[in-house]
Amino acid sequence: MELPALGWQALVILVVFGVSLLIATYSTYAERVIAAFLQDRVGPDRAGPFGLLQPLADAVKLFTKEEFFPAGSNRALFVFGPCLAMVTALMASAVIPFGNYLQFGSTIIWLQGIEVNIGMLYIFGVVSLGVYGIMIGGWASNNKFSLLGAIRAASQNISYELAMGMALIAVLMVSETLSLRQITLQQSVPGEWYFWNVVKQPLGFIIFIVCAFAETNRTPFDLPECETELVGGYHTEYSSMKMGLYLFAEYINVFVASAVMSVLYFGGFNFPFQYELQAWLAESQGAVTAHNIITGLGVVTIFAKIFSFIFFFMWVRWTLPRFRYDQLMRLGWTILIPLAIFNILLTGGLILFNVIPQVPKWWLLQ
Amino acid sequence: MQSLSNRAKILEKKPMTLAERAYLPAIFQGLSITMRHFFSKKATIRYPEETRPFSPIFRGLHVLKRDEQGRERCTACGLCAVACPAEAITMVAGERKKGEEGLYREEKYAVSYEVNMLRCIFCGLCEEACPKAAVYLQADKMAPPRFERDEFIYGKDRLVEPVSPDARSQRGIQLTPEQAQALFNKMTQQAV
Numbered sequence: 042m043e044l045p046a047l048g049w050q051a052l053v054i055l056v057v058f059g060v061s062l063l064i065a066t067y068s069t070y071a072e073r074v075i076a077a078f079l080q081d082r083v084g085p086d087r088a089g090p091f092g093l094l095q096p097l098a099d100a101v102k103l104f105t106k107e108e109f110f111p112a113g114s115n116r117a118l119f120v121f122g123p124c125l126a127m128v129t130a131l132m133a134s135a136v137i138p139f140g141n142y143l144q145f146g147s148t149i150i151w152l153q154g155i156e157v158n159i160g161m162l163y164i165f166g167v168v169s170l171g172v173y174g175i176m177i178g179g180w181a182s183n184n185k186f187s188l189l190g191a192i193r194a195a196s197q198n199i200s201y202e203l204a205m206g207m208a209l210i211a212v213l214m215v216s217e218t219l220s221l222r223q224i225t226l227q228q229s230v231p232g233e234w235y236f237w238n239v240v241k242q243p244l245g246f247i248i249f250i251v252c253a254f255a256e257t258n259r260t261p262f263d264l265p266e267c268e269t270e271l272v273g274g275y276h277t278e279y280s281s282m283k284m285g286l287y288l289f290a291e292y293i294n295v296f297v298a299s300a301v302m303s304v305l306y307f308g309g310f311n312f313p314f315q316y317e318l319q320a321w322l323a324e325s326q327g328a329v330t331a332h333n334i335i336t337g338l339g340v341v342t343i344f345a346k347i348f349s350f351i352f353f354f355m356w357v358r359w360t361l362p363r364f365r366y367d368q369l370m371r372l373g374w375t376i377l378i379p380l381a382i383f384n385i386l387l388t389g390g391l392i393l394f395n396v397i398p399q400v401p402k403w404w405l406l407q
Numbered sequence: 408m409q410s411l412s413n414r415a416k417i418l419e420k421k422p423m424t425l426a427e428r429a430y431l432p433a434i435f436q437g438l439s440i441t442m443r444h445f446f447s448k449k450a451t452i453r454y455p456e457e458t459r460p461f462s463p464i465f466r467g468l469h470v471l472k473r474d475e476q477g478r479e480r481c482t483a484c485g486l487c488a489v490a491c492p493a494e495a496i497t498m499v500a501g502e503r504k505k506g507e508e509g510l511y512r513e514e515k516y517a518v519s520y521e522v523n524m525l526r527c528i529f530c531g532l533c534e535e536a537c538p539k540a541a542v543y544l545q546a547d548k549m550a551p552p553r554f555e556r557d558e559f560i561y562g563k564d565r566l567v568e569p570v571s572p573d574a575r576s577q578r579g580i581q582l583t584p585e586q587a588q589a590l591f592n593k594m595t596q597q598a599v
Binding site for chain 2: 359
C-alpha cells in the first residue's frame with residue numbers, strides 16, 4: 042500500500058471516529074426527545090432551534106462540574122475505568138464497513154476503517170473488553186453499591202456473550218467468513234434482495250438483538266445502573282466528565298451494536314434493486330460514476346438502518362420495565378443459550394439439506 | 408368472605424401459556440402502545456411562548472384604576488386593607504394640593520399604596536370592599552416570579568394603571584379609544 046492510499050485510509054478512520062462521537066452526542070439528545078414523545082411531552086427545545094444545541098450545553102455542564110474522588114478510592118484506576126470504557130467502545134467501530142469503495146481515477150477509497158478477515162472476532166474481543174471499564178470503575182470507587190453494579194455488569198455480560206456468540210456462529214455457518222465486508226457483500230446477490238441474513242436467521246436475529254440489549258446495558262437489562270436499587274450502580278461515585286465518558290461509552294456501544302446488527306442481519310450498505318439502478322445509471326453516467334453514486338446511496342442506507350436500530354433501542358427503553366436479577370439470569374442461561382444451540386443445529390440441518398438458499402459460487406469468488 | 412360491593416374479581420393463578428412465557432407478544436403489545444403515544448398530541452405548553460388561556464373571572468395582579476379624566480380613583484379610605492384577610496395592603500393617605508385636581512379625583516388620595524404579593528391570596532375581597540371602584544384584580548396578568556423578596560412589594564409605580572390605553576388591562580373600567588386619546592392629550596399639555 043503506497044502512501045496516498047494510507048493517507049486516504051487514515052482520513053476514513055478519522056471520519057469514522059468523528060461520526061461515532063457525533064452520533065453518540067446526538068443519541069443523548071435523541072434519547073431525551075424520543076422519551077418525551079413516547080410520554081406525550083416535547084423534550085428539550087430551549088437550547089438552539091428544536092434544542093439541537095442541548096448536547097453542547099450538557100457537555101459544558103459536565104465539564105464545569107466538580108471532579109470528585111471518593112475517600113479511599115484508587116485514584117489511578119478511578120480515572121482508568123471510564124477511559125477504558127470509552128476506548129473500547131470507540132475501537133469497535135473500526136472494522137464496520139460503512140460502504141463499498143469509491144473510485145477516483147486510479148485511487149480507490151474503501152469506506153471502512155480497516156478491513157480484517159477476522160472482523161467479527163475483533164468486534165467481539167473489543168466489546169468484551171468494555172466490561173473491564175465498568176468493573177474497574179466500580180471497584181476503584183470503594184463503594185458497596187458501585188461494586189454491586191460492577192459485579193452485576195460483569196456476570197450479565199459474560200452470560201449474554203455466550204448466547205450472542207452462539208447466535209453468531211449460525212450466521213458464520215451460513216456465510217462461511219468472519220470478514221464483515223464479505224458478509225455484507227454476500228447479502229446482495231444481483232437480482233435477489235432476499236439474501237439478507239435476517240431471512241435466513243430469524244431466530245438467530247432475535248437472540249442476537251436480545252443479547253445486544255444486555256451487552257450494551259440498556260433497558261430491560263440495565264441492571265448494572267438501575268437507579269432505583271443501586272443509586273446509579275457502577276458510576277455512583279463518578280462526577281463531571283468521567284461520568285460523561287461512561288454515559289457516552291454506552292451510546293457508542295448502542296451505535297456499534299446497531300451497526301453490527303445492520304451488517305450481520307440486514308444487509309449492511311446493500312439496498313434492494315441497487316444493481317438495476319447501477320446498470321441504469323451506468324448507461325448515462327459511465328460505470329465508475331454509477332458505482333460511486335451507488336456507494337454513496339449505500340452509506341445513506343446503512344446509516345438509515347443504524348438509526349432505525351438506535352431508535353428501536355430507545356423505543357424499547359421507554360416501553361419495558363427492568364428485569365429482576367434472577368429473571369435476567371434465567372432468561373440468559375436457560376432460554377437463550379439452549380435456543381442458540383438449537384438454532385445452530387437447525388441451521389446445520391438446513392444447510393445440509395440445502396434448504397437455505399446458497400450464495401451462488403460465481404458471486405462468492407469476486 | 409362475602410363481597411360487599413359485588414365488584415370483587417376472583418383471580419386465579421393459572422400457569423402462564425407459551426405465548427405469555429415467550430415475552431415477545433407482550434413486548435410487541437407494549438411497543439405498539441408507546442408508538443401510539445409517540446404520534447399522539449403532546450400535552451406540553453411551551454410556557455413563555457404559549458400560555459394557557461385565562462378564565463374571564465381569573466383574579467390576578469392588582470391594578471389601581473383611573474377615572475374617565477385619567478385621575479386616580481383611590482381615596483385612601485383603607486377599606487381594602489381592612490377587608491384583606493392576608494393583611495397584604497398598606498397605604499399612606501395624603502391631602503390633595505391645589506393644582507393636583509387633574510391627578511387625583513378625591514380631596515384625599517393615597518401617597519403610597521403597597522400590596523405584598525407574597526402575602527396576597529388573590530381572594531378579591533379588596534375589589535369588593537372598594538367604594539370608589541379603584542382597585543381591581545386583572546384577569547390577564549399574574550405576579551411574575553422574582554429573585555428578591557422585597558421586589559414582591561408592589562408600590563404605586565407598578566400598581567397604578569398606565570395612561571396609555573394600549574397597556575391597560577381588559578377588565579374593570581374602560582376608556583374608549585377617543586376618551587383615551589383626549590386624556591393623553593390633556594396629560595401631555597399638563598406636563599408642558
